[in-house]
Structure formats: structure tokens, C-alpha cells
Amino acid sequence: MKKLFLFILLVAFLVKPVYNLCYLVYYEINVDYITEVFCVNKDKVEMACNGKCHLAKQLQATENTTKEGKAVLSLLDVFLVVFYQATDNFNLPNASEFINEDIPNSYKILYKYNFQSFQFKPPRFVA
Template sequence: MAFAILYYSFDNVAFTEKYCENKAKPLLKCNGKCQLAKLANENKTEQNETVNFSLKEIVLYFQSITNTDFLVFLPQKSTIISKKNSYRFALSPFLFRPPNARFLIS
């Protein structure tokens, strides 16, 4: 019905030539309104019909989903070595003395 109304309003001449029932009586000047009235009456009768939904078939669609693993690299906190924390004291139980070196001069 909506298509017929749009067709009638945009191209009245073509609609009248194609669908008008009163081509033999141009003095009536219906210009296709007779066909629009007929379509409107058909739509009223179609709207009055009830639809039985229990007879309808329910279609379910299942699509398997493919899992894709992604590697994620997260930045780790890095330690910055500065002059303040580069010194480490290690208490040694023995005292290290370098060996005595004797140079022979001849």
C-alpha cells in the first residue's frame, strides 16, 4: 500500500495510465484514485486477519566461535641502578691481604 501511495504521488500520470479502471470515462477525472481506494480496502481486510503464532516455526541458528589466543607483552618494572644504591657492604670473616711481592733488581 505504501508503495502504491508513493508511486501515485510522485508519478501520477504513469500511475493513472497503468492502473486506472475508468479509462473509458475520462470525465470522472479519478486519476487513479479508484485503484488507491481498492488497495486501501484490501489492506483493511488483510489487517483484520489474526495470525496464529503457534503454527509458526522458530528457526535457531548456531555458529561455532573460534577462539584465538593473543600474546600480550606487559612491560615489567625495571630497576635503575644509581650511585646511591650501587655500593654494597659485605662483611668478610677474614682479612684479605695481598701477597708480598719482591722485585729483584739486577
């Protein structure tokens, strides 16, 4: 069941890119025909459009249908929140409680930096 669902989801996400890819392949195969029949800029040879204007219109048409929401549902609609669990806020104990606890002597000898013994204060410069 999971594999079927994943396959359907994969196909749903790959439809639009494959559709646009088919337009590009069709354009590459039939460049001469599209240039002669559909090109708007036949008069302007210096633009070297070669039917790209028609290709842009076709790809823009597919974008407009998806933006209107008629062809494809937006991702927000597809992935609605199905499950929500409120988290409880918890408070951490104050760090000073841990620092002020008495440290055993055997540990103090091995540990070189002790919060309680010394606090470094940088020298003051008199201007």
C-alpha cells in the first residue's frame, strides 16, 4: 500500500516537468516548422528568434493554468496538517543551582577551571 501511494505521489509530482520537457523536445525536433508557421518575429531576422517566442507562449500557458489553480492543486492544499500535538512548555532549572553546588575535593584537584574559584576580569585602561 505504501509503495502504491509513493508511486502515485511520484507520478503526480513528475507530470508537470515531463509535460514541459515534452514541449522542449517537440520544439527541438520541429524548429524549422515552428519558425515558418508560428514565429511572430519572421520579419526581424536580427533577433534570431527561431520560434522561441512560440515556445515561450506555450510554456507560459501551462504556467498560467497552474497558477489559476484549475489544473493542479497547490502544495498547501495537498499537504494539509493532518495531526497536530501541542507541546508543553517546560522550564529548565537555573544554571546557578548547578554551579553553586559543592564540588568534591577529588574532582577539584583534577579539574583546572573552576567557576567558583576565579573570575577573570580584564584590566582597565585609563584614557
